[in-house]
Amino acid sequence: MNNLRHLFYAVIACAFSLVVLVSSTQATIDNSPASSTSEEGACLTSISTNSSNMLYSIILPTYNERENLPIMTQLIHDTFTDAKLNYEIVVVDDNSPDKTLNVAQSLQSIFGKDHIKIVSRAAKLGLGSAYSAGLKVSSGQRIILMDADLSHHPKFIPEMIAVMDSTTKKVDIVSGTRYSRGGGVAGWDTYRKLTSCGANFLAKFLLATGGASDLTGSFRLYERYALEQILPQVKQKGYAFQMEIIVRAHKSGMKIGDVPITLSIAFMERVNSEQMKLSCI
Amino acid sequence: MGLLRRIDPQMTGLLRYQLFLSIGILFIGLWKASITRLATIQKTLSTSIDPSTTKILVIYLPIWAIILLGIYALSSVLYKVATFGDCPEAAVELSGQIEEAKQKLTKQGFKF
Numbered sequence: 042m043n044n045l046r047h048l049f050y051a052v053i054a055c056a057f058s059l060v061v062l063v064s065s066t067q068a069t070i071d072n073s074p075a076s077s078t079s080e081e082g083a084c085l086t087s088i089s090t091n092s093s094n095m096l097y098s099i100i101l102p103t104y105n106e107r108e109n110l111p112i113m114t115q116l117i118h119d120t121f122t123d124a125k126l127n128y129e130i131v132v133v134d135d136n137s138p139d140k141t142l143n144v145a146q147s148l149q150s151i152f153g154k155d156h157i158k159i160v161s162r163a164a165k166l167g168l169g170s171a172y173s174a175g176l177k178v179s180s181g182q183r184i185i186l187m188d189a190d191l192s193h194h195p196k197f198i199p200e201m202i203a204v205m206d207s208t209t210k211k212v213d214i215v216s217g218t219r220y221s222r223g224g225g226v227a228g229w230d231t232y233r234k235l236t237s238c239g240a241n242f243l244a245k246f247l248l249a250t251g252g253a254s255d256l257t258g259s260f261r262l263y264e265r266y267a268l269e270q271i272l273p274q275v276k277q278k279g280y281a282f283q284m285e286i287i288v289r290a291h292k293s294g295m296k297i298g299d300v301p302i303t304l305s306i307a308f309m310e311r312v313n314s315e316q317m318k319l320s321c322i
Numbered sequence: 323m324g325l326l327r328r329i330d331p332q333m334t335g336l337l338r339y340q341l342f343l344s345i346g347i348l349f350i351g352l353w354k355a356s357i358t359r360l361a362t363i364q365k366t367l368s369t370s371i372d373p374s375t376t377k378i379l380v381i382y383l384p385i386w387a388i389i390l391l392g393i394y395a396l397s398s399v400l401y402k403v404a405t406f407g408d409c410p411e412a413a414v415e416l417s418g419q420i421e422e423a424k425q426k427l428t429k430q431g432f433k434f
Contacts, residue, residue: 111432115423151430194416225407238402242395249338303412 096127097202098181101189102171103132107139109191114148114157120195126202131158131175132189135165169275169282176268184263193217193260197302201262204298213267213295216287217302218255224301244284251291254299256284267295353383 099117103110114130121128130152132145142161149157160174172186183205187193201215218224220241226234237257244256257280267290277285290297356363360380364373371379379386424434 108434111427111434112420112423115427116419119423119426147432151427151432191416191420194412219407220402223407225409225412227409227413229406229408231403234403234406235399238399238406242399242402246395247338303407303409305413305416 094127095183096129096181097121097183097185097198098129098131098175098179099185099187099195100131100133100172100175100179101187102168102175103134103137103141103145103189104165105137105139105141106189107137107141107144110141110144110189111148113189113191113195114152117195117198118152118156120198124199124202126199129156129158129179129181131160131179133160133162133171133175135162135171167278169272169278172268173272176272182265184265184268185261186263186268187260192304193302194305197260197300198262201298201300204300205262205264207298210298211296212298213264214287214290215262215298215300216253216255217258217260218253218299219258219302219304220254221299221301224255224303226304228305240280248284248288249291250287251297253287253291253297256287258302259283260302261286349384349387353380356380356383 101110101113106113110132117128117130132141134142134145136142142159145157145159149159158178160178162171162174176184183202185198185201187195197217201217204215205212219226219237229237241256244250250256259280261283270293271286271289274289275282275285287297357380360377363380364376367373367376428434
C-alpha cells in the first residue's frame with residue numbers, strides 16, 4: 042500500500058514537470074508567428090517612413106508645472122534640433138490652479154502650433170486618461186511619454202530612438218531604466234531606493250515581464266501602434282500603471298528595449314511632494 | 323528564476339500562477355515522497371548526517387524553502403539598492419541647463 046502511494050506521488054510530480062516543459066515549448070512555438078508579425082509591422086513602418094522624417098510626439102501631462110514646462114519645452118526643442126528630428130509636444134493640462142495652461146499657450150505662440158499642441162481638461166482625470174487624450178491629438182508615428190517636472194531629461198530621447206532604429210533587434214517599446222549601468226537617480230535616500238528596488242523585484246518575481254529592467258519608470262518611447270493597442274487595456278493608476286503597460290506589452294508579444302537614464306529631482310519634490318512619492322518609485 | 327527563464331525564455335507560455343502552482347505541487351510531491359521514505363534517506367545519509375538532523379531537515383522542508391526564498395529576495399533587493407547608481411552630477415548638469423533654457427526663452431520673449 043505504502044509503495045503504491047509513493048508511486049502515485051512520483052507520477053504526479055513527473056506529470057507536472059512534464060506539463061511545465063511541454064506547455065513552455067508549445068508556447069514558444071505559438072508565440073513565434075505572433076512576434077514575427079509584430080516585427081514585420083515594425084519593419085514596414087520604419088521602411089515606409091525614413092526615421093529622420095518621422096514625427097515624434099511627446100505627451101506631457103501637466104498639473105501645476107508652470108515653472109517646469111517652459112524649461113522642459115526648451116530642452117526638448119534643443120535636443121530635437123541638435124538631432125535633426127521632428128517633434129511635437131502635446132501638453133495635457135488638467136486645469137492646473139497655477140495656470141499652466143496660460144504658460145502652455147504663450148509657449149505655443151513662441152514655438153508654433155505644429156510644435157506644441159494643447160489639450161485642456163476640466164479636472165484632474167488621471168494619468169492614463171491624460172495619455173489617451175494626448176494620443177488622440179498627437180500625429181507622430183512614435184510616442185514618447187515622460188514627466189514634465191524635469192525629472193526626466195530629454196537628452197536620452199535620441200539614445201532611445203537609436204535603440205528603436207537598430208535593425209539587429211526590433212523593439213516596440215524602449216524603456217528608460219535607472220537600474221542599468223550608466224543609469225541612476227540623483228538625491229534619493231536609501232529608504233526610497235529600497236522602495237523602488239523592492240517594488241521592482243516583487244513585480245519581476247510575480248509577473249511575466251520579458252526581462253525589462255525598470256518596471257516602475259515612466260520615461261519611455263513607444264511605437265504608435267504599441268501604445269494604441271495597450272493604453273485602452275490599462276486599468277491601474279500611479280506606478281502600477283507603468284508596470285501594467287510592460288506586462289500587457291509582453292503578453293501581446295511586443296519586444297521591449299532598455300536605455301539607461303538618470304533621474305534628477307531639481308524641482309520635483311517641492312511641488313506635489315505627497316503625490317510624487319506615490320507615483321514615482 | 324534563472325532556471326525558469328531557461329525553461330521558458332520568454333515566460334509567456336504559462337501564466338505566472340500556473341507556473342507557481344506546478345512548482346508548488348512538484349515540491350509537495352517530492353516532500354511527501356521523502357517523508358514516506360524518510361528511513362531510506364536517513365540510512366543513506368547516516369555516514370555524514372545524524373539521522374535526527376535528517377529528520378528535522380526533511381520534515382520542515384517547506385520552511386527551509388521559504389527561508390531560502392526570503393534570503394534570495396532580501397539579498398537581491400539589497401544588492402540592487404547597493405548598486406543603484408547615484409548621479410548628483412546629473413542634477414548639477416540640469417541646473418546649468420535650466421539657466422541656459424531660461425535665457426533662451428527670455429530672448430524669444432517669454433515672460434516667467
